[in-house]
Amino acid sequence: MEAWINLVAQYVALASEAMAVYFILAGIVQALWLYVRQGLRPGGGHGVLLAMRRELGHNLSLSLEFLIGADVMKTAISPSWQDIGQLAAIVGIRTVLNFFLQHDLGGTAGGEGGSQT
Numbered sequence: 001m002e003a004w005i006n007l008v009a010q011y012v013a014l015a016s017e018a019m020a021v022y023f024i025l026a027g028i029v030q031a032l033w034l035y036v037r038q039g040l041r042p043g044g045g046h047g048v049l050l051a052m053r054r055e056l057g058h059n060l061s062l063s064l065e066f067l068i069g070a071d072v073m074k075t076a077i078s079p080s081w082q083d084i085g086q087l088a089a090i091v092g093i094r095t096v097l098n099f100f101l102q103h104d105l106g107g108t109a110g111g112e113g114g115s116q117t
Contacts, residue, residue: 027059
């Protein structure tokens, strides 16, 4: 029974990682499509760049959540203290990245704040 649960957890983690890759790829494609559709028009400029960043940022944030879920699933079955420590570090780093990404998206969504590039 434990081997079956371990196998299911591995497949769920793999599926979660695949979803993360999908959302990253979808965000890149959507941002590029937005640029091609609107950014190449006269007067497209800054507003399109903000919309692209917002679109890509939301997808990156969602993919980080899926990656955290995958890491939790990998560690859920018979973890060692080293596995728990690594999970804590990975989740901490990804949570901080997600926090700052969401903070930056909040600034660009309203048209003020955030980093300007």
